[in-house]
Amino acid sequence: MTAVSQAQAFTKDQCVTGLRAAVGILEKWQASSDQACRVLRISRSTFTRAKQGDTAWSVSLDADQMQRISLVLNIHAALRLVFDNPENVYGFASMANDNSFFNGRTPLEVMAQGDMISLYETYRRIDVLRGAQW
Structure with missing residues (x-):
């Protein structure tokens, strides 16, 4: 089997729905349009x-873009489990963080670097807050 045939195919409806959800979350995190695009x-x-x-x-997105959407949705879900109040759920991404990974930067600044590793590692560190074991 080739890598292309093994790749997950997403419908345009799935792409639109996921993208709109992720964009809505990023807006609530107060991401700029440039940050959200990155x-x-x-x-x-x-x-x-x-x-x-x-x-x-409608829009067609590739597997990388859908994985990024998934990580944003999972970060949001983890924040909702960790925090009870909306100010922290939606404000955490914009708060400076002194954790050694963030090094005084906000999680949003790290995610907006644009590389998948920064997005994934941000998710991992937030997911640990809810008690996830790595």
Whole structure:
């Protein structure tokens, strides 16, 4: 089997739904449009269209982009389990963090570096807060 045939195929509806959910979360985290585009590896026009809510709009995303969406959704889920109040759930990503990984930067700054490792490692460190064992 080739790598292409093994790759997960996503429907356009799945792509749109996931992207809109991730964009909504990133907006609540107070990410700039540039930060959101780097985190999700999407263009500015795709970001803008996802925000508009046009029901006729569709988009195809690759496996990397869908994995980034998944990590944003999982970070959000972990934050909801760790914190009871919305100020922390949505504010944590914008708060400076003195953990050695973040080194005084905000989780959002780290995620917005744009590489998958930074996004994944941010997820890992937040997931540990809820008691996940690595």
